[in-house]
Amino acid sequence: MILGIETSCDDTCAAVVTTAGVLHSNAVASQGLLHSRYGGVVPEIASRRHLELVGAVVADALERAGAGLDDVRAVAVTRGPGLIGALLVGVSTAKALAATRRLPLHAVDHLHGHVTASMLGDEPIEAPYGCLVASGGHTFVARVDHPSGFRTLGETLDDAAGEAFDKGARLLGLGYPGGPALDRLARTGDPEAFDFPRSLPGTGLDFSFSGLKTSLLYRVRDLGDEVARARAADLAASYQRAVVDALVARSLAAIERERLERFAIGGGVAANSELRTRIAEECGRLGVDLWVPPHELCTDNAAMIAGAARFTPALPYPAYLDLDASATLA
Amino acid sequence: MSLSILGLDTSTAATAACLLRSDGEAFEVEPGLDALTGRPGHSRELMPAVAQVMDAGGLAFADLSAISVGVGPGGFTGLRIGIATARALAQADGLALRPISSLAALAAGIAAPLALPLIDARRGELFAALYAQGDELWAPFVASPERIVELLIEAGLRPVAAGDGALRSRQTLEAGGLELAGAGSRSHVVRALHICRLAAQASDVPPEAVLPDYLRAPDAHPTR
Ligand SMILES: [Zn+2]
Secondary structure, eight states: OEEEEEOSSSEEEEEEEOTTOOEEEEEEEEOHHHHHTTTSOOHHHHHHHHHHHHHHHHHHHHHHTTOOGGGOSEEEEEEESSOHHHHHHHHHHHHHHHHHTTOOEEEEEHHHHHHTGGGSSSSOOOSSEEEEEEOSSOEEEEEESSTTOOEEEEEBSSSOHHHHHHHHHHHTTOOSSOHHHHHHHHTTSOTTSSOOOOOOOSSSOOBOOHHHHHHHHHHHHHHOHHHHHHTHHHHHHHHHHHHHHHHHHHHHHHHHHHTOSEEEEESGGGGOHHHHHHHHHHHHHHTOEEEOOOHHHHSSOSHHHHHHHTTSOOBOTTTTTTOOOOSSOO | OOOOEEEEEOSSSSOEEEEEOTTSOEEEEOOOGGGGTSOOOHHHHHHHHHHHHHHHHTOOGGGOSEEEEEOOSSOHHHHHHHHHHHHHHHHHHTOEEEEEOHHHHHHTTOOSSEEEEEEEOSTTOEEEEEEETTEEEEEEEEEOHHHHHHHHHHHTOOOEEESHHHHHTHHHHHHTTOEEOOTTOGGGSOOHHHHHHHHHTSOOOOGGGOOOOOOSOOSOOOOO
């Protein structure tokens, strides 16, 4: 069994996964409400909270797996990218736990975790495959030829898709985190009511969402508070359509360019209902098999970290004792 | 009854670890003075230092009676690395955990009847406390060096100051008539040996209650 620990942003996570990819537990203590008062994740507050929670979350993950530390064969931890102060809580915890049993330690790339999340469970996706990862912190499309790594085909040049949803939601007065609220409101609106700019892929597969956000800002301003409020559902639906169009267009371009037969989505934005529907339709049309992991494997979690660790070599004791976290993993 | 205690401190830029074995022998990684002004490297240094003192003392973690850790005040990130490490080590083997004030540990190294340990708090401020022969006279607080001098003059007290905060604010403190440990004195470093010795007299605290003594709220303002 592999014990995974993930503290790169605002969720304190631990999980137990077998070397065959069977999930025994996947514990998450979300800090969402704590940060909602600030309109975004405050790194110092997140770091403080991780320290308060991490011991209990690890204990919870082991207990739910019916296991103790003596049953664990390796520890896996997110080394980066992420908030450095937050990462260090997880890395320090993982190193200390592993050292007491002289267990090997896997230092995992958080993005590798997202990319390989669909390799967990009963019907794991098989390489080669393509993957769209979209969340509040990252947005990219990748190609996986071997589960030990991935090649980024395109990534966001400014905001992440989840950030675009959160910022859009805030402009529409929906609070933080606004992604799910915007998704709900959009279902009652007309996605064609307003025209928002789309930068469709040319030769590259990169994303850009900052222009879209600015365009919503101007649209709300032009309409005036009262009209904007009355038409919030139409604005939400049109805005969401533009974000989803960008995500779907890059995914399809990647599938075609790379001649992919399997595709997966991941990251918190993969919970968005319109994205799920649209990408399923398009993949169906192209005859491409699509993997959409359950919600708890899309948002940040430690199961994907323990899962990814299965495909990368571990550092033996004591080689990891001086391991540091890395905000960028550059 | 004697206990075997592992002690850590990461409240300053330096990393300190010590194993105080039940037979009274100590195995210590004592940082040099230069570590106080260098870039903090707690994540890279702490576990190797822990492994070093455990190996030197010939003990396994499960042989320990307690883990003790300096809980600051001090640098937030460093404190979290030290405390996360201590909590995980304790959790793994069901060991007792004993939080110790880093200022008290610093004071334990000051050879004077009245000790003023000072830890750099950045932004022109220092974390301070006042101890008379180990008894806490002033609880830890944060203030500018000017204000600390003022408070001591008002109280008519003449302690000896040490710590990375004392070194950083030497000019202001000396101009205020305060006595400082010598520039090359080892008493400026928070020693993990002192964490262990204080812990030998302290009581166990539930692991979830062992958290940094931040003394400062995070820099964040609610938007609504
Ligand atoms: Zn993520």
